[in-house]
Amino acid sequence: MPLSPPAAREKQHTRTVTVEGYRRDDGLFDIEGRLVDTKTYGFPNQDRGRIEAGEPLHGMELRLTIDGDMLIHAAEAVTDYGPFAICRDINPAFHRLAGLRIGPGFRKQVREAFGGVHGCTHLVELLLGPMATTAFQTLYAERERQGRSGAAPAPGERPRIIDTCHALASDSPVVQRQWPEWYTGD
Incomplete structure (x- = not known):
């Protein structure tokens, strides 16, 4: 069932989030997330000059490599587009996700390690929302076969x-x- 008809309106912003889960040949799993924000209008930007309509304001990717117990073995973040030139400088910090386990307490650990000035709001949002739940969905069949769902x-x-x-x-x-x-x- 679709939403009810909206009031007259004009689109301003689109956020596209894509998350995919992969089984690797080495027995590990990759969870890859991408977040892209675009506007329907162009506007000036101090670091980039001008951001045109449809050009990403934010364009970020995050890959987690996890095992069947949801332990993160590796993490890689990339910022292709950000509103500030300095945005991509935080990407190497996300390697510190290695060693954390997606499960009880994960949100708190991530917020403590990457909250505020220690991370990127958009990458943390991507991680704690759709990527964590996609990890569970990706491993569900495997864990079900092992009786660990x-x-x-x-x-x-x-x-x-x-x-x-x-x-x-x-x-x-x-x-x-x-x-x-x-x-x-x-």
Whole structure:
């Protein structure tokens, strides 16, 4: 079902986010994200002279190389377009993601290491939003084959996925059907 018809309007900005997950021949996985911001109008920019309509204001990529346990083995950031010449100077800092594990506590660790002046707002947003969830989606089938999807916890252990969204609320029909012992509804 589409959104309701909008009021009369004029488009100003487009943000395109693309994230893809790959299985590598060496058994690791690459999660690659790209964020591009464009405007529908040109405007002056002190560092770049002028940014024309449709030319990226932001154009950034981030690659994480992870293993089946969601441990980051390597990270690489690239800024092709930024509003300031200095934007790309922070890219090497993202190598410090190596050694972190995507899972509980990951958001806090990333915010502590790359928040504010220690990172790039757009790369951190890309990482913590669609890239982290794409990592889970990319590894889901592999982890399911190994019995490690997170959907099947140890006997007697409450699945961590419960209460992570509306559909998986402890009182939802989904939880009632899949994990009746953890269902809290009527």
